[in-house]
Amino acid sequence: MNVPFSHLLIIAFLLFLMGLASILVRRNVIRVLIGVEIMLNAAGLVLVGSSALWNKVDGQLFAVFLMAIEAAEVALALALVIYLRRRKGTLNINAFNEMRG
Amino acid sequence: MATVVFYILAILALLGTYLCVTRSNPVHAILYLVNVLFAVALMYYLLGAPLVAAWEVIVYAGAVMVLFVFIIMMLELTPDQEMSRVGWLRWGPTVLLAMVLFCTLVLFVAVDPETSRVIVDTYVAPKAFGYALFAKYPLAVQVISFHLFIAAIGAYYLGRGGGSRKRSREEGDE
Incomplete structure (x- = not known):
């Protein structure tokens, strides 16, 4: 392995950017969730990379915590997607812009 | 290699x-x-x-x-065909945030000498990993366990039909 840390940061930045674009540009709830997945992956890559750079195990532990929290988020978010689809019959995110219960 | x-x-x-x-x-x-x-x-x-x-x-x-x-x-x-008619109103914030992030990255790489350091071969054995996980962050493990548990309850509640209020409203509509 002979990779400078800055290259890892650039790779993670590009991944994060594409996830961000997916969230902000797409109007389908599922695509927004996919964007969140991509962004969390980029964050995990930086965590593991910094763990390797400084020879500490903490970064890997945080990557695992990130994974667990992300699994919980996906379970809830997909349940919400089904709920919203049942309610409004669409997955366009513009249909869910009111907070009326 | x-x-x-x-x-x-x-x-x-x-x-x-x-x-x-x-x-x-x-x-x-x-x-x-x-x-x-x-x-x-x-x-x-x-x-x-x-x-x-x-x-x-x-x-x-x-x-x-x-x-x-x-x-x-x-x-x-x-399949959604929405990508073909995406206007500048949607791309604007994305490009703006991307520029800010890019400037931050460039500044960070330019200022911090640590970023030019090379990642050498490392290997964390699963034993050391598990020991660090349960000896150093036991509270975090418990908090995340509760988090998963509460998420499971929430997913069950949402998937059950959205509560009795919504069900009665649907029945009223019919």
Whole structure:
């Protein structure tokens, strides 16, 4: 392995950017969730990379915590997607812009 | 050798993410994302985190992506053609945030000498990893366990039919 840390940061930045674009540009709830997945992956890559750079195990532990929290988020978010689809019959995110219960 | 493999995996991950974001069919997007996750898992392995790499494959590519595919097929999503008519009103904030992030990255790389350091070969054995996890962060493990538990309750509540209030309203509509 002979990779400078800055290259890892650039790779993670590009991944994060594409996830961000997916969230902000797409109007389908599922695509927004996919964007969140991509962004969390980029964050995990930086965590593991910094763990390797400084020879500490903490970064890997945080990557695992990130994974667990992300699994919980996906379970809830997909349940919400089904709920919203049942309610409004669409997955366009513009249909869910009111907070009326 | 490992360096070349790392860059190949990085290109694979970036290409897969690009395809995942741009494809109109959600199932294709998910399958490209699975490819990306495998590439990222191998990058984790090369960065000296074999256990995290295994969990990336098991949890992300195994469980989460299957859940996504299941939901997409259950809802019978059709391919969306929205990318062709995306205007500047939507791209504006994205480009602005990307510029800010890019400036931050360039500043960080230019200012901090640590970023030019080379990542050497490291390897964290699963034993050391597990010991650090349960000896150093026991509270975090418990908090995340509660988090998963509460998320399971919430998912059950939402999937049950949205509570009695909504059900009575639907019956009233009919």
